[in-house]
Amino acid sequence: MTKKLNKNEDIPSTAAKKKIEKNFETLIFIDTNIFLDFYRIRNNVSIKYLNEIIDHEELIITSNQVEMEFKKNRQSAIRESIFETAKKPVIGISYPAIVSDHESLEKIKNSKKDIEIEQSKIKETIEQILKKPNEYDRVYISLEKIFKTSRKINLSRNDEKRFEIRDLASKRFTLGYPPRKKDDNSIGDAINWEWIINCAIGEDKNIIIVTRDGDYGTIDKENCYLNDWLLEEFKDRVGDKKNIRLTDKLSEAFKWVKIPVTSDMIEEEQKIINMNNAWDYMNARRMQEDVSNVRNLINNSSWDSFLIDRMSKDQLPSWTERLNMERLPVNENLLDFLSHPLRDKPLSRSDHKKE
Structure with missing residues (x-):
């Protein structure tokens, strides 16, 4: 039987200590792709990250736009992360008759049954997570606390400010301003950027953007560089005294603002980044092969x-x-x-x- 999660029950904290109020000079914007990667990080590392986000919610810039994007893509992210789990166990190997009475064969058969039973339990849990996220999905429950908490730097659906932000986002999208993806037909990134600028001005804070997309700038293996226009725009609108940084690692952003980060949190996040880079490389190779095949077909x-x-x-x-x-x-x-x-x-x- 799948155990329900209590929304009001705190998930075990990464550090057994009381929350200490600090006067942070920097706010953090976490892009949707980072939240979705919590489903791809193994063990309980994702919960450690979520605990720190909840404990430092006063630093986290978010909006209804990010909430919508997360909930729109949550099920797909779960499907990707549990694909291997859904596979049947490979224990159907045939053995020669001469060892048919070997006691190990009976153990193998029993093990196969046990594995199938446990896999069915996992499948049941996954189905519950997909159907009732507010009861069984720890990532969903944790992020709901962030999305639904009334804060100055959380642009909710009830905030009248959202209309002003949308108008500004629509204008910059029409003019072709970054951040935006190639051939993008949505103003989602523009909404997020306008809200980031609004929070930086209103709270008089520095900004860290955590994302693994190239919408906000160039992301290399070692460094991340904010788009030239976005950097210039930030300085013009917020002021030269305030800084903005871009990173693809949430652990790095946490360290910059002195939020505790463990070694396993850093290692697991790096695994996800390496996996994403490998996936992008394979997709690029496939695209090159497809183009080559089409050219050959046309030539022939x-x-x-x-x-x-x-x-x-x-x-x-x-x-x-x-x-x-x-x-x-x-x-x-x-x-x-x-x-x-x-x-x-x-x-x-x-x-x-x-x-």
């Missing part, structure tokens, strides 16, 4: 470049039609037809015979 297709140019002026067939056609010799009648505009109506059979 039945259309000469001259014919393609002529066809594009009138009516170009789909790529599938082009690539599936056999190579045919180009005849002068066809070229003559393509060099003129299409007729108002198709030729009848009798017209074909006359021509």
Whole structure:
């Protein structure tokens, strides 16, 4: 039976000590992709991070936009993280008859049954987490405390300030200002940036942005660099005396503001970053291979470049039609037809015979 989690019960803290009030000079904005990575971090390390976020909520800039993005992608992140768990145990190996009465075989069979039973329990827990996150999902429950707490640096759906922020975000999106993804059709990143600027001005604080996307700048293996325009804009709107930093590591942001970080927190986060980098590399390689394959198909297709140019002026067939056609010799009648505009109506059979 899956045990429900008590929303009012504190998850064991990383350090058994009372919260000490500090006058922090820096606020932290945590991008949605960082929150989703809590489902990919193993053991209870994600809970340690969440504990520190809750304990220092007065430093965490967030908004209804981040909340929406988290809840929109939560289920997909869970599916990705438990894919291996859902696989059946590989203990179906056949053994020669000569050892069929060996006692180890019976142990293997029993072990297989035990594994299947435990996997079914895990599957049940996963289903409960997906169906009832407010009762069974520790990450969800912890972040709800952050999203639903009324704070000056939390832009909720009930805050009238959201309309002003949306208007500013819409304007910068129309003008093509960063942060934004290539071919992006959403103002989500623009909303987050405008809210970050608003909090920096209103609270008179420095800013740390934690993200693993390239929306806010360049993220290298060793260093992160805020987009040139965003840095200049921050200085113009907030002031030269305030600083803004970009990082892809939450542990690094915590260390900058003196929030305690353990070695296992650092190690687990680095594993996730390495995994994400490897995934991006594989996707890039696949894309290169796809482009190469398409080029080869085009080069081996039945259309000469001259014919393609002529066809594009009138009516170009789909790529599938082009690539599936056999190579045919180009005849002068066809070229003559393509060099003129299409007729108002198709030729009848009798017209074909006359021509």
